[in-house]
Structure formats: structure tokens, C-alpha cells
Amino acid sequence: MFYRTATASQQTVASGRQSSVLHRLAPQLLAARPSISQQHHLNAASPAQWSSANRSAALLGLTRAGSLLAMSCLADEAMAASYTEEPAVATSSFAAASAVATQLPAEGNGKPASTGPMLLASGAFVLPHPDKVAKGGEDWYFIAANHRAVGVADGVGGWSEVGVDAGAYARQLMGNAAVVADESTASAPDAQVELSAQEILERAYSQTTVRGSSTACVAVLNGDSLGVSNLGDSGLLILRAGKVAFHTPQQQHGFNFPYQIGSADSMSDSPSSAQRFEVAVQPGDLLVLGTDGLWDNCFDEEVASVLKYCGEQKMEVAKMAQVLAHYARHRASDSKFASPFAYAAFQAGYAYMGGKMDDITVVICQVQQPAKL
Template identity: 40%
Template sequence: MSEEKRLKMVAGAFNIPNERYSKPQGDDAHFICVDRETIGVADGVGSWARKGVDAGQYARKLMSNCVDAIQNEAKAVDPKWVLTQAYEKTDVEGSSTACIITIRDHFLHAANVGDSGFVLIKKGSSVYQSPIQVRSFNHPYQLGKESDGPSSAQVLKIPVKAGDVIVAGTDGLFDNMFANQIEDIVKMGVEDGVAPEQMAWAIAEHAYHNSVDAEANTPIMEASFKAGKPRSGGKIDDITVLVAYIVDS
């Protein structure tokens, strides 16, 4: 009986800051840890700006601390453990949503807090979209000393195989694009053999165009109607997209 091949991620990312000229870093942050087959994305909660705090500083420090935790741990990556270690060492003001994803033993393992997340696409069709954690409309769970802790994280485990595609992102992506729209771009990109960072760029650009379209049918519009706070079109926001191809090692 032949041994299953080890899987690995080939990943790329693209970011479009909302205030790209006055605040080029935006409030989102992400990382790609190539040697440990792990990616992560975070979105600093913008309401901190009202207190004079750079809303992106927490997200950036959290992601940096995630990378440190991953690289300093010899054992297999445990996304919730990584979030916990990073949370404990993030000593700046603010709060952030976060999603950490790794692959191990032919499974995707993830820990997610808030409304960042991912979709898993197999053969051009999405088979899974991570659930969001919100207390009310536009009020996500968030990591922070004055907010939620890593114990709030949803822990997810989903089988994967070579040929699958993971698309992760902040709410700037998922508020402005439905899963089937992401699928269409992924399917075309796979057929054309584009690199993951090119795919991430194409998805982010589509999300951006929806975000500034007052007539677009978007997930945020549907959610607003369900919440009794109707609004039309997309939501202008920082947009970060990570695309990871799952391939045989």
C-alpha cells in the first residue's frame, strides 16, 4: 500500500488599504510562513481610532507574534495555541479579528476569531466557508485585552487534498463578495495557471470594485437587511486576500 504524499501550501497575498494615501498600511495585517505551511490574517478594529489609537497596530503586532510563536515551536503548528501565544505577547492598545490556518496530515486546521475567515474550494466549487462570530451586525468578536481572549476562537478541521484552494481574507473581502464570485475567479485562475499572488490580486480587485459600487448586491447588504439596518451596495474597507494552493510536496 503506497504512502500518502505530504501536502504543502503555495501561497500569495494582496492588500488594498482603504485609506491608501493617508494610511498606506491600513488596519489589516497578514503573514505567510512558508516553511511551516501556515498563513494568517487579522483586521484591526477601526473604532479604536476614536481613542486616538492606530487601529492597525494591534493586528500587525498580533501577526508578528504569531510568526514568532510558529518559528520558535518545534512541534506541529496548532493554530489556537499560536493565537494564544501571540495574544499574550501583544502589548499594544487595540483589538483585532484573526484567522490562522495550517495544513497537517491531509487536514486544514484553523482557529478563527471574528469575521475574518476563509473558503475552501475543490474542483472550482466552494465546499466550506468558515462561520463568522458576531455579537450583532458589524460587531465581531475580537482579540484584545479589553475584548475577547483566544478561548473564544472557533477551532476547525477539514480534510484537504492536492488541487484544493484556500482563499482567506478580512471582512473587506467577505462583506463584498459571495463565495460563488470567489469561486469563479479561482476557477479561471487555476485554468490559466496563474500564481497565487496573482489570484489574490484579482479577487481583491473584484472586492474593491464591489465595495465602491452603491448598487452592488453584496453580503454586507444582505446582512444589513436581516439586521433591520438596511444599506445598499458594498462596504468601503481595507481588503486583504490570501490564496493558498494545496499541492503534493
């Protein structure tokens, strides 16, 4: 169900703007729609065959993506004001964006050879669950002041059942990660200091003192090599020339039970359990970091289509993050959408249809050469 209803005047304005957006967006969305033969194959497939290799054929709901994306691109004021259960200021109060850039070091130690320094232009947007707007949701993120490290974290909601703020751990963890990343380069801000995503995660974890637990994904750019440490079901996607080049796999103990790090009384996993990756990147690549509120509601191909449209509209990365978050919210609200979460539930033996309402945090970074920023 949708959690907001536009006024009559807003609906009139929205209708005209949606038509314009849909007209421009329709060709690429139709191109991404599964063919009749693909749909037949999907219907005949067993749950074990529903894997990332054929998820593009599973996008039966993508035919409606045009209208959903159009809704996401409407005036932010109208979108926020149309909520009936939350104040108009809520969306912007917990959203944040930052354009960042710096000169990055050359690679070594057997990693891909650097072609020279590259930069990140980054933006972030946090869209809390409609029921958690007052406290800002349970997700958070960081973009370090040295402009070389980013991350997202998703607080485990079960803590609220015992009177603990489930978002406090994620917020402190990400705040600590930002400090650790900055301290790593503070002594030699102009030198080519290599950052480690895993070290940032582990040191931030050791400094986090509040009760709770969360998933986490941290990424750092060293030259043209991206280091990633991901624990749980948050994650990072790389888009190159509009195509999916890389996506971190999820770490799950069981269905809807991701790996997590937390306080001593949380019986959580060790940060050393994080999966670690080194991926060569190129100028123009888009990095998409998100909590499970994004990945449970959007297939990779949908994310690529939305950001392709954003790029064609010359949007800044902060606006891209905002549009993608709202797109995921619409998917979460669709009770008839065969979402990634629904497919995962089916594979685990549960009957479930629709998106999954949740906090949604998106960080988008574009790899750029210095002259481009």
C-alpha cells in the same frame, strides 16, 4: 463610487483588454447568473430566508462580474496610477506575496489519516482602504518562514477615534503569530512536528502588547488535515475542483460587531472563544483567507468564479490574491450591488444597499504534492 479615474489613453487600452477578458469569461459568469425563477423566489423571500443555502440565488449583481473582473485583470501600473487620491506606489507598497512549500507531518490522534506529505504554495495581497493608504490600512497577515502556517487579522477601526493606530494591533499580532509558528518547528525542522492553529493564536495574543483589538483567522496544515482557528468576521474558504467545500462561519455579537481579541483595556473576547475546525484537504484545493473587506463584498460563488478564471489563466497564487482583492474593491465601490453586507444589514433591520468600502486582505494557498511545487 469609484475612487480612481483612468486617463483617456488608459481607458482606450483598458477597453480592448476588457473585451478580450470578457469574451473568455462570459460563459462561466452567465452560468452562475440566477435564473428568472430564482430571482422571483429571491424577491418574494423574507429576510429570514436569505441564508448561505440560497445565496447563489441572491447574486443579482453577478451579471456585471465580467466587467469588474476584467478591470481587476488590467495592468497593475495603470490601476494604481489611475487613483486620484493616492500615490501610484501605494498598492504595491503594502502588498506582499510569497511562494512557500515544505514537507508536512502525518496525522494522528483521531484526525483524518494522512495520505502523505503535502505542500502549500501561498501568496498574499493587502489593499488598504483608499482613505488609509498612507498608513498601510488596518489589516495584516502572516506566512510563517517554516511555510506551514498562515493567518489574517483585521484591526478594529474604532481605536482611531481615541488616537490609537487601529492597525498596530493586527500587525503585531500577526508578526507574533509568525514567530510562534516558526519557533514551534525550530528545534526539529526536519521532524514531523504538528502545529496547532489555536496555540499559535493564543501565544501570539499573549505576546501582543500594543493597544487595540482585531479579528483573527489562523490556519495550519498537518499532513492532509487543515487546522483552523477563527475569531470574528475574518475567515477561510476552501475551494475543491472549483466548488465551495468549506467556509468558516462568522462570529458576531450583533450586526457589524464581530468577536475580537485585544489589549486589556479593550473589553474584547478571549482567544479561547475562537471557533476551531479540522478539515481534510486534497492536492489542488485552494484555501482563501480574507478579512471582512473580502467577505462583506463577495459571495462564495463569486470568489469561486474569479479564482476559476485565474486558474484558467495560469496565474500564480500571489497574482490570484491580487486579482481577488481588486475584484472585491470594485464590488465595494458599487452602490447598487446587493452585497453580503447589504443582506446582513437588511436582516438586522437596517436599510442599506451597495458594497462596503474597507481594507481588503487576501491570502491564497494551494495544496500541492511535493513534486508539483
